[in-house]
Amino acid sequence: MAGEESPMAGEQTLLAGEQTPMAGEESPLAGEQTPLAGEKSPMAGEESRLAGEESPLAGEQTPLAGEESPLAGEESPLAGEQALQGSFLLFHAAVLPGYTITYFYLRGRAEPFRLLLSDQGQPWTEDVVSARSWLQGQYDKTPLLFGQLPRLRDGDFALFQTSAILRYLGRKHDLCGSNMQEAAHIDMVTDGVEDVRVKYSKLLYENYEEGREDYCKNLPNLLKPFESLLSKNNTGAGFIVGPKISFADYTLLSLLLDHLELDQCCLQSLPLLEAYVQRMCARPQIAAYLKTEEYKKRPVKVNLDE
Numbered sequence: 001m002a003g004e005e006s007p008m009a010g011e012q013t014l015l016a017g018e019q020t021p022m023a024g025e026e027s028p029l030a031g032e033q034t035p036l037a038g039e040k041s042p043m044a045g046e047e048s049r050l051a052g053e054e055s056p057l058a059g060e061q062t063p064l065a066g067e068e069s070p071l072a073g074e075e076s077p078l079a080g081e082q083a084l085q086g087s088f089l090l091f092h093a094a095v096l097p098g099y100t101i102t103y104f105y106l107r108g109r110a111e112p113f114r115l116l117l118s119d120q121g122q123p124w125t126e127d128v129v130s131a132r133s134w135l136q137g138q139y140d141k142t143p144l145l146f147g148q149l150p151r152l153r154d155g156d157f158a159l160f161q162t163s164a165i166l167r168y169l170g171r172k173h174d175l176c177g178s179n180m181q182e183a184a185h186i187d188m189v190t191d192g193v194e195d196v197r198v199k200y201s202k203l204l205y206e207n208y209e210e211g212r213e214d215y216c217k218n219l220p221n222l223l224k225p226f227e228s229l230l231s232k233n234n235t236g237a238g239f240i241v242g243p244k245i246s247f248a249d250y251t252l253l254s255l256l257l258d259h260l261e262l263d264q265c266c267l268q269s270l271p272l273l274e275a276y277v278q279r280m281c282a283r284p285q286i287a288a289y290l291k292t293e294e295y296k297k298r299p300v301k302v303n304l305d306e
């Protein structure tokens with residue numbers, strides 16, 4: 001990672017030749033053996049929390065605690081994000097007001113939260129975890145309930161599991177539908193998106209070169225259920241469930257954007273979904289977010305080469 005004052009500086013080849021040490025076959029990091037591309041450097045004066053280190057903040061008030069998010073109350077049409085690089089928060093007791101997303105430098109499973117928060121005009125903080133340090137076993141993962149990311153913090157409330165986080169944000173921002181049936185369909189879409197995401201992650205991290213062509217050929221079949229559901233809701237001209245936006249729209253949009261990066265023609269045979277993506281991306285706050293450098297630079301795949 002060029003120019004980074006990483007705690008791992010000088011240890012960039014530690015992973016060479018290693019089998020992936022990441023837990024779980026479906027890990028987006030599985031199979032990666034080289035340093036993380038596009039990683040941002042740690043905050044000035046801050047380094048990632050490494051196993052066995054004493055937190056410099058233990059017992060003291062974090063300099064950030066109680067501070068207003070720099071983005072809160074901004075006039076900008078985009079609520080946006082601020083980045084805390086080098087996983088400043090992951091293993092600190094420090095708590096920021098508002099939302100904090102702890103994740104690798106990656107769109108991945110955190111992107112639905114970012115789309116939702118942008119569209120809802122909510123600021124958040126990015127707490128970026130070094131995938132390379134993670135792979136090298138440098139983190140004490142005890143604070144991570146399931147040993148994985150993403151984590152969402154809302155002040156001092158911490159939550160894991162992507163769909164639980166989406167539901168939580170949905171409840172807070174009235175994005176869960178208007179009745180029990182809509183809520184159930186929203187959950188159904190979210191689970192359906194997760195099923196496709198697992199297949200997509202396997203392709204990216206386990207079988208990209210050999211598997212890409214077949215995966216892309218089969219993609220319309222994988223996405224067809226969403227086209228079909230959309231067609232039954234307001235003839236496909238609105239949201240995926242019900243008459244108003246829900247958290248399912250953000251997770252579906254994120255999945256579709258990832259797949260459009262993989263194959264820009266993948267929605268050609270799914271005209272309702274194609275128009276849906278355009279509609280969602282034209283929402284002013286989403287359009288503004290998609291134009292940010294933060295979004296554009298954030299990779300769809302952890303790249304450990306830099």
Ligand SMILES: N[C@@H](CCC(=O)N[C@@H](CS)C(=O)NCC(=O)O)C(=O)O
Pocket residue numbers: 022023024026027028029108109147148149150160161162163
């Ligand atoms: N069911 C979990 C899956 C989380 C997951 O697979 N996280 C990946 C990153 S997307 C991870 O932490 N990989 C590292 C590891 O498993 O060690 C969720 O939905 O949040």
